[in-house]
Amino acid sequence: MQHHGPRIWLNLELAKKPAPCLEYIVVHELAHLLERHHSDRFTALMDRFMPQWRLYRDELNRAPLGHEAWGASSPAMHSPRCSRTPISASPWMGRGVGGTTS
Structure with missing residues (x-):
C-alpha cells in the first residue's frame, strides 16, 4: 500500500452548512x-488560526444533522465511506503529525 501522507475526510453533508461553519471544520481538522x-x-492553535471558532462550533452544534433536516433516501447515502471526500493537508500545517490518514 502506498502512503500519501495525512488526509482529512469531510462529510459531504457539510456542503449544506453555512460557509463559515465549513471553514471552521477545515481549520479544526487541519x-x-x-x-x-x-x-x-x-x-491555542484554533485560537491562533480562527479566533471566533467557538461561535461556529456552537452554531454547528445547534444545527440539525443532515439526515434529520433533509431526509434520507437510503441508509447507504449516509455511510461514512460514501459521504466523505479526502482533502490533502495544506503545506503550512506541517507534515506527518497526527491527523486522519488513509
Missing part, C-alpha cells in the same frame, strides 16, 4: 494535523 487531541495546545 489543527489536528499538528495536535491529535483536543488539548490546550489544540485550543
Whole structure:
C-alpha cells in the first residue's frame, strides 16, 4: 500500500452548512494535523488560526444533522465511506503529525 501522507475526510453533508461553519471544520481538522487531541495546545492553535471558532462550533452544534433536516433516501447515502471526500493537508500545517490518514 502506498502512503500519501495525512488526509482529512469531510462529510459531504457539510456542503449544506453555512460557509463559515465549513471553514471552521477545515481549520479544526487541519489543527489536528499538528495536535491529535483536543488539548490546550489544540485550543491555542484554533485560537491562533480562527479566533471566533467557538461561535461556529456552537452554531454547528445547534444545527440539525443532515439526515434529520433533509431526509434520507437510503441508509447507504449516509455511510461514512460514501459521504466523505479526502482533502490533502495544506503545506503550512506541517507534515506527518497526527491527523486522519488513509
